[in-house]
Amino acid sequence: MRSRKPSSARHLAPEPPQPGERLVRTGALVFGVGTLGILAVLVLFLLGRDDVPLGATLVASLLPVGLGIALVGLLRGARSRR
Numbered sequence: 001m002r003s004r005k006p007s008s009a010r011h012l013a014p015e016p017p018q019p020g021e022r023l024v025r026t027g028a029l030v031f032g033v034g035t036l037g038i039l040a041v042l043v044l045f046l047l048g049r050d051d052v053p054l055g056a057t058l059v060a061s062l063l064p065v066g067l068g069i070a071l072v073g074l075l076r077g078a079r080s081r082r
Contacts, residue, residue, distance in 0.1 A: 019080040023073025027066045034063025 037059030041052050 018077055020073035020076035020078075023076060024070050025073075027068070027070025027073055029066070030062050030069055031066030034060060034066050037061070038063055 037056055040056045041060050044052050044056065
């Protein structure tokens with residue numbers, strides 16, 4: 001059997017974040033929160049409630065906002081690589 005050398009990749013310093021990477025992560029987080037809001041509104045609707053609380057509606061509206069933030073981050077990253 002061959003003895004394997006330990007990989008030196010574990011000792012490398014982490015790469016600095018690329019342009020737009022933080023926006024993509026933030027957008028994904030906001031999108032996830034918005035998805036939970038959509039699910040809450042859907043569950044309330046399925047339970048027969050016609051009056052959805054304003055907070056649930058506002059949280060559900062974060063879904064497209066998060067998508068927009070992530071897309072801006074992707075565009076910024078793509079423009080920096082050109």
